[in-house]
Amino acid sequence: MKYAMIVDISRCCICYACQVACKDEFVGNPYPPYSFPQPDVEQEWIKVSEIEKGTYPHVKVYPVPLLCMQCGNAPCMDACPIPECIYRKGNGVILIDPEKCDGCKACVNACPYNIIFYNDDRNICQKCTLCIHRLEEGKEPACVDACPSSVFIFGEESMILEEVKKRGAKQMNSEYKLEPRTYYIGLPSPSLAGHVIDEQSLMDIPDAAVTISDIKTSDVISCKSDIAGNFLADSLSINAVYSIKMESKGFVTRTIGDLLLDMEYKHLGDIKLSREA
Amino acid sequence: MVSFLIRSSGSIRCRLRKLHKIKDSNGYEYEPIWINTKDAEARGIKHRDIVMAFSEKGKILAGAYVTERIKPGVVRMFYGGNWDPEDPRSRESLDRGGSGNVLTTNSPQSSHAYLHRIQHMMIDVCKWEGQN
Numbered sequence: 501m502k503y504a505m506i507v508d509i510s511r512c513c514i515c516y517a518c519q520v521a522c523k524d525e526f527v528g529n530p531y532p533p534y535s536f537p538q539p540d541v542e543q544e545w546i547k548v549s550e551i552e553k554g555t556y557p558h559v560k561v562y563p564v565p566l567l568c569m570q571c572g573n574a575p576c577m578d579a580c581p582i583p584e585c586i587y588r589k590g591n592g593v594i595l596i597d598p599e600k601c602d603g604c605k606a607c608v609n610a611c612p613y614n615i616i617f618y619n620d621d622r623n624i625c626q627k628c629t630l631c632i633h634r635l636e637e638g639k640e641p642a643c644v645d646a647c648p649s650s651v652f653i654f655g656e657e658s659m660i661l662e663e664v665k666k667r668g669a670k671q672m673n674s675e676y677k678l679e680p681r682t683y684y685i686g687l688p689s690p691s692l693a694g695h696v697i698d699e700q701s702l703m704d705i706p707d708a709a710v711t712i713s714d715i716k717t718s719d720v721i722s723c724k725s726d727i728a729g730n731f732l733a734d735s736l737s738i739n740a741v742y743s744i745k746m747e748s749k750g751f752v753t754r755t756i757g758d759l760l761l762d763m764e765y766k767h768l769g770d771i772k773l774s775r776e777a
Numbered sequence: 778m779v780s781f782l783i784r785s786s787g788s789i790r791c792r793l794r795k796l797h798k799i800k801d802s803n804g805y806e807y808e809p810i811w812i813n814t815k816d817a818e819a820r821g822i823k824h825r826d827i828v829m830a831f832s833e834k835g836k837i838l839a840g841a842y843v844t845e846r847i848k849p850g851v852v853r854m855f856y857g858g859n860w861d862p863e864d865p866r867s868r869e870s871l872d873r874g875g876s877g878n879v880l881t882t883n884s885p886q887s888s889h890a891y892l893h894r895i896q897h898m899m900i901d902v903c904k905w906e907g908q909n
Contacts, residue, residue, distance in 0.1 A: 552846060556814075559845045647880060
């Protein structure tokens with residue numbers, strides 16, 4: 501049985517419980533033969549990196565919990581000069597043997613996700629072990645256990661792969677072709693946002709139908725404004741020209757044509773719709 | 778140019794105090810100070826640079842956290858760090874730890890509430906190129 505994980509970024513409330521749980525689990529606690537204690541600073545085996553898109557005042561923050569991807573063809577294993585120092589357990593978890601590691605940093609430099617850390621004090625490289633000591637006891641990893649908004653879906657690989665298909669999860673940086681077994685939902689993608697308001701009263705218009713169509717390829721993406729009048733359309737392509745149509749009951753339909761998506765997160769600001777006569 | 782310091786209380790980041798500190802090349806941990814990209818560019822500050830924040834009253838060192846999430850003209854520090862001055866006997870001494878109290882006024886919030894002034898303060902930020 502192999503383990504895999506889905507991280508649903510859209511559910512994350514940026515509470516850092518996973519990061520704290522990881523520190524709680526590993527700082528000062530050795531789990532032989534899998535890991536030595538984690539230092540309390542400069543190492544975050546799971547790190548919620550807040551990726552910012554857009555410019556002030558319209559900023560979108562994507563909280564991306566980054567942990568060891570447990571890659572299918574792991575570059576750290578290839579890079580390590582010591583035989584059987586970095587190895588894969590039967591359940592798919594990649595581990596660095598803390599006794600064999602001599603701190604050459606080859607794996608630190610090889611990892612494209614930068615989630616292997618060098619420990620000055622002990623002269624070893626360390627990373628997320630997917631809490632293998634907890635898995636052996638039949639428990640979930642500490643971060644998964646601590647998450648209050650069920651960002652993580654953790655389980656057997658076949659179950660996770662079904663879920664990946666169902667929910668459209670993606671691998672992070674799939675162009676590296678490392679086959680990571682951690683999948684993400686809602687990774688940053690070129691997106692377009694706006695705020696639909698009433699021209700007269702300046703009140704938000706909820707449930708306005710927004711249709712975004714690519715002028716060249718005529719692909720259509722439709723979404724609805726939320727209770728505060730905000731809409732967000734993601735998975736667009738950068739440097740494409742879009743036309744945006746907004747319609748709501750009782751309002752004159754408004755179209756914004758020839759809009760070039762020149763940045764990763766573009767906010768159109770307040771879009772005023774006038775009332776029907 | 779003048780910036781304002783907002784000392785906000787009750788942030789989740791305070792609980793992760795040791796995790797969010799910004800280290801310099803010697804391993805000293807500085808308190809992060811949020812600064813807008815435009816302000817940082819105008820002052821030649823890059824992300825994770827060591828900066829000096831100063832007001833009329835005092836000066837502190839902090840690590841720059843360059844972000845779009847803060848308004849231009851405003852910098853922000855969560856509480857501040859532990860007071861670690863170069864010379865504890867001098868009031869004008871540079872505080873390496875990044876204590877916000879060094880910058881803010883000594884007068885209390887009101888005669889009824891003897892708290893430090895935690896709202897805002899006229900300060901400016903510049904890149905620190907001195908001896909770390």
